[in-house]
Amino acid sequence: MTLDPVQIWTVIAGLAVGTFFIRWSFLGLLGDRELPEWAHRHLRYTAVAILPGLIAPFVLWPTATQGQTDPVRLAAALVALGLGVWRKSAVAAILGGFGTLYALQYLTAG
Amino acid sequence: MTKPQTTSKSAFWAGYRDCLPFILVAGPFGMLFGVAATDLGLNLVETMTMTVLVIAGASQFTALLLIEENAPTFIIILTALAVNLRMAMYSAAMVPYLGKASRGMKLLLAYFNVDQSFGLASVRFPLETGWTVANRSAYFCGASMAIMPFWVLFSYLGAAFGTKIPDSFALDFALPICFLAIIAPALRTLPHVLAAFTSVVGALLLSWVPFSLGLIIAAIIAMMVGAWSEKWLEGRKQ
Numbered sequence: 001m002t003l004d005p006v007q008i009w010t011v012i013a014g015l016a017v018g019t020f021f022i023r024w025s026f027l028g029l030l031g032d033r034e035l036p037e038w039a040h041r042h043l044r045y046t047a048v049a050i051l052p053g054l055i056a057p058f059v060l061w062p063t064a065t066q067g068q069t070d071p072v073r074l075a076a077a078l079v080a081l082g083l084g085v086w087r088k089s090a091v092a093a094i095l096g097g098f099g100t101l102y103a104l105q106y107l108t109a110g
Numbered sequence: 111m112t113k114p115q116t117t118s119k120s121a122f123w124a125g126y127r128d129c130l131p132f133i134l135v136a137g138p139f140g141m142l143f144g145v146a147a148t149d150l151g152l153n154l155v156e157t158m159t160m161t162v163l164v165i166a167g168a169s170q171f172t173a174l175l176l177i178e179e180n181a182p183t184f185i186i187i188l189t190a191l192a193v194n195l196r197m198a199m200y201s202a203a204m205v206p207y208l209g210k211a212s213r214g215m216k217l218l219l220a221y222f223n224v225d226q227s228f229g230l231a232s233v234r235f236p237l238e239t240g241w242t243v244a245n246r247s248a249y250f251c252g253a254s255m256a257i258m259p260f261w262v263l264f265s266y267l268g269a270a271f272g273t274k275i276p277d278s279f280a281l282d283f284a285l286p287i288c289f290l291a292i293i294a295p296a297l298r299t300l301p302h303v304l305a306a307f308t309s310v311v312g313a314l315l316l317s318w319v320p321f322s323l324g325l326i327i328a329a330i331i332a333m334m335v336g337a338w339s340e341k342w343l344e345g346r347k348q
Contacts, residue, residue, distance in 0.1 A: 003151045007183050011173050012156065014187035016163035019194045024220035026202035031209060035202040038337070043199040045305045045336030048296050050193050050329040051168060052306040053313030054175060055289040060314075063178065064282040073283050080287050084294020090135045093291035094142075101280055101287075 072108060076101035116241060118248035125230065125252025132226045133260045139167045139291075140261045142284045143174075144268020149281050150174055154269050161265040165224060165258060168292050169193040171285055181322040189326060200228040207235045208250065210243045219247060222254035300343065305336030 026035065035043075059077045061067040080097030084090065140161070147157040147170075164170055169190040176186040200223055208219055230253050235246055275281055297303050312328025319327065 003177065005156075008152060008156050008177070010183050011177065011186050011190075012160045012163065014183075015160070015169060015173055015190050018187065018191040019164050019166055019169065019197070020220060022191065022194050022197045023201055023223040024217065025198050026205050027208060027220055027223070028213070028216045030202075031205065035199065040199060040202075041337040041340060042333050043196055044340075045302065045333045046195045046329075047168060047193060048293060048302050048306045049309050049332035049336060050172070050189065050325070051289055051293050051309070053309035053325050053328045053332065054172060054189070055286050055293075056310040056313055057317065058175065058286050059290075062282065062286075064280065073280070073286075076283065077286055077290055080290040081294050084291055085297050088295045088298075090291040090295055091138065093294050094138050094287060097283075097287035097290065101283060105278070105280065 072101065072104040075104055116238070116245050118244050121241065121245040122248040122252035122255075124234075125227070125249035125254075126256045127252075128230050128234070129226055129253040129256035132257050136167075136226075136257050136261045137264045139288060140264030141268035142288050143167060143170055144265040144270070145272035145275065145281055146171070146174055146268075146285050146288070148269045148272040149284075150178055152269075154266075157269040158262070158266060162262055165221075165261060166194050166197075167261075168289075171288055171292075175285060176322060179322060185322050185326075189322070192326065192329065197223055197228075200232075203232060204228070204250075207231070207246050208243065211247050215247055219250055222251055222258075224254060224257070226257050227253040299340075301336045301340040304339050305332045308332040308335045 059074065060069055062070050062073050064070075065073070076097050079100040080093040083096035084093030087093075143161060144157060147160070148154075152160075152174075160170055160173075172193050173186055173190040176189060181189075201220070204219075204223070208216070211219060227250050231246070231250050234249065235241070238245070241249075272281070293306060297306060309328055309332040312331050313325050316324030316328050318324065
C-alpha cells in the first residue's frame with residue numbers, strides 16, 4: 001500500500017497540535033473554570049467508547065486474510081481480551097495474545 | 111522537630127521512581143507502534159515525529175488503523191483526537207494542584223500530561239499536603255521523564271527493526287492485540303463494559319455510514335450508555 005506523504009504529515013501535525021491543546025486546555029487556558037459533572041461522567045468513557053468499535057472489524061475480518069474470518073486470529077484476540085480483563089494487565093494481554101497466535105499458527109501449519 | 115521540607119529535586123525523583131513500573135507497559139506498546147507504523151508504510155522520520163510529538167499510544171494506533179482503512183484525513187484526525195479527549199479531564203483535575211505554576215512550566219506540564227503521570231499525581235497530590243506548586247510540578251515532570259524516553263526508544267527500535275521481521279510473525283495482528291491490551295484492563299466496571307459493548311455493536315451496525323463516521327456516532331452513543339448507566343447504578347445504591 002502506498003501512502004500519501006501529505007496525508008501522513010497532515011495527520012501527524014493535526015494530531016500533535018490537537019493533543020497538546022487538549023492536554024493544556026484547562027491548565028493553561030480555562031484555569032479554574034469547573035468542568036461540569038456531566039462532562040466528567042461522559043469523558044470517563046471516551047476510550048472504551050471508541051477503541052472497541054474501532055478494532056472489532058479488524059478482529060472479525062482481518063486484512064491479512066483478505067477479510068475472511070480467521071479462527072487463529074479470533075482465538076488470539078479472545079485470549080488477549082480474557083487475560084487482560086482477568087489479570088487487569090496490558091502486558092498479560094499482549095503476551096497471551098501473541099502466544100496464542102503463534103502457538104495456533106504453528107499447530108495448524110503442519 | 112519539623113518534617114524536612116521536600117525539595118523539588120527529591121519530588122522529581124519520587125515521581126521518577128513511582129513511574130518506573132509503567133516502563134514494562136510502555137516498552138512493548140512503543141515497540142509495537144514502531145513495528146505497526148513501519149508495516150503500514152510510514153518511514154522512520156514520520157514514525158518518530160508522530161511518537162515524540164503526540165505521545166499518546168491509543169490515539170497513534172487509532173490513526174494508523176484509519177489510514178489503513180483509507181478514511182478521509184479529517185476523520186482520521188477527529189477520531190484520534192476524540193480518543194485523547196479524556197486528557198481534558200486530566201487537565202481540569204490538575205488545576206487545583208498545578209494551576210499556579212508559571213506559564214512556561216504549564217506548557218511543559220501539558221506536554222507531560224499523559225495517562226501515567228496524571229494517574230500517579232492524582233493519587234499522590236491529595237496526600238502530600240505540604241507540597242508546594244514547585245514540588246508538584248517536579249513530581250509530575252519526574253514521572254513523565256521516567257516513561258517517555260522508553261516510549262520513544264522502543265518506538266524507534268520497533269520502527270528500525272520491524273521491517274526485518276518475517277511475515278510469518280503475523281504482525282498485521284499486532285494492532286488488534288495492542289488495542290485489546292489497552293481496552294481489557296479498562297473494563298473495570300459494568301458501565302465500562304456496557305460502553306465497550308455498545309461501541310462494538312454500534313460500529314458494526316453503522317459500518318455503512320460513509321467517511322468512517324459510523325464509528326464516531328457509535329462512540330457518542332457508547333459514551334452516553336456509559337455515563338447514564340453509571341448514574342443509574344449510583345441512584346440505585348443510595
